[in-house]
Amino acid sequence: MGKTTLLLGGFFLILFLIIIIRTLTFGDKPPGVIDCDPKDTDFIKAEGDVLENFRKALQFETIARKEHDFNREPMLQYVEFIKSSYPAIHGSPLVTMETVANYSLLYRIEGSQSALTPYLLMAHLDVVPISHETWEAPPFAADIINGFIYGRGTIDDKHMVMGILEALEYLLKKGHRPKRSFYIAFGHDEEVNGIEGAQSIGHILESRGLQFEYIVDEGLTVVDGVINGMEGPVALIGTSEKGYLTLELSVQTQGGHSSMPGKESSIGILANAIARLENSPQPSMFGTGPERGLFEQLAPHMKLGFKTLMSNLWLFSPLVTMVLSWKPSSNAMVRTTTAVTEFHAGIKSNVLAPKATATVNHRVHPGQTLQQVIEHDRYVINDPRVEIRTVKSVEAHPVSPYDTKAKGYQTIKKSIRQVFHKAVVAPGLMIGNTDTKHYLKLSKNIYRFSPTYMYPEDLPRFHGVNERISVKNYEQAINYYYHLMKNSDDMGVPEQHQHSSEL
Structure with a gap:
């Protein structure tokens, strides 16, 4: 037990030293430039x-x-x-x-x-x-x-x-x-x-x-x-630049009178599919686009806590990804986003909707192809009754x-x-x-x-x-x-x- 504790202590000490050294030395200082100054004879003034x-x-x-x-x-x-x-x-x-x-x-x-x-x-x-x-x-x-x-x-x-x-x-x-x-x-x-x-x-x-x-x-x-x-x-x-993928999800049933409903409706089946998509977002693609370069180049200029994380992404990438995923603006940086933008179903209060459709808009991370996004959706929905049709698409740049x-x-x-x-x-x-x-x-x-x-x-x-x-x-x-x-x-x-x- 004592030897194991010693080895673990030594491992964590080395890990700690690596983190500290990288934090203090990470990043290169960019070469200096001559600032553009209003006193320069070739400065263009926004006047007249x-x-x-x-x-x-x-x-x-x-x-x-x-x-x-x-x-x-x-x-x-x-x-x-x-x-x-x-x-x-x-x-x-x-x-x-x-x-x-x-x-x-x-x-x-x-x-x-x-x-x-x-x-x-x-x-x-x-x-x-x-x-x-x-x-x-x-x-x-x-x-x-x-x-x-x-x-x-x-x-x-x-x-x-x-x-x-x-x-x-x-x-x-x-x-x-x-x-x-x-x-x-x-x-x-x-x-x-x-x-x-x-x-x-x-x-x-x-x-x-x-x-x-x-x-x-x-x-x-x-x-x-x-x-x-x-x-x-x-x-x-x-x-x-992110790509985009607009999909139409649809479910077709026989419909009928609301007095004799079946166990599942077109609306219920489709709503369940959408809930699965929203509860299982597309995977993090952190490191496959420019987002890793962004944080590594900012790291030397950040406050100490952030600098420690961003200087050691080899270790802290999962933690950084989790934190970025909390806010919509930063979540969009690390993965393909999923937005349900339209839902159409039903014609009358006492009629079972024969068809339900929804529009899902993905903004596709450059680390993924359109086909990979669609395959993820199919896997998550896992219901052959939900038809997926591509309406409009452009691959990420x-x-x-x-x-x-x-x-x-x-x-x-x-x-x-x-x-x-x-x-x-x-x-x-x-x-x-x-x-x-x-x-x-x-x-x-x-x-x-x-x-x-x-x-x-x-x-x-x-x-x-x-x-x-x-x-x-x-x-x-x-x-x-x-x-x-x-x-x-x-x-x-x-x-x-x-x-x-x-x-």
């Missing part, structure tokens, strides 16, 4: 025409309601406004612009070194409808209140459209020619699946045999006070690289750190969907990041009431794209960017 252009862009009611249903006249006016407001871009011999599907815009900016693989910047022109709740300012007036610009599209995502244009206009006015060619794609119906705009642009680029060094679209943001254990800003770059050799990721990361000072940058998983689904064949390096600074109270503004962005944040967005364009010219993983002397 720069600010007014953005406010005017927000005033176009480019609302998309459903596929093929959007405000066409305001969209056309917005496109014409863009063409007339940026003379350096639209008059430059380096720039080729195409109008695609009547409203979407595709630009090519010719670099001086044709051997370099081009990259692609994306954003979209449309916005979601407004709700009936009262706004603090009219949703299409672009009023400025206490340093914030209010309006639909401020963070989703006309600040990206206009930020890209302002950065490029500035570079061209200074006579700068990029080394690396790049493309800009502005779709006009992203909010309704992009089947006219982004899909058409994707087909055009594929037909031309193009491959991109990297692609960056809207996505995750800079958040402050959102991630437990972190103090200060965290910039999350989406390196993958591949996970793009985010290691130190991933040029696209590191270029975006560096550009973020230069503009969003003190932000810790880490990979993340996009829960929603973007236009990148139409560009998957064009690059293995696809990233999703919106240069938007958000506190917890700002999250409901996304697609919600009182959408807004601070003037400072819009200025950051412009300068982020400026740095991104400059840093992308580097041949390999970018070195430190110097300011005004390069222009």
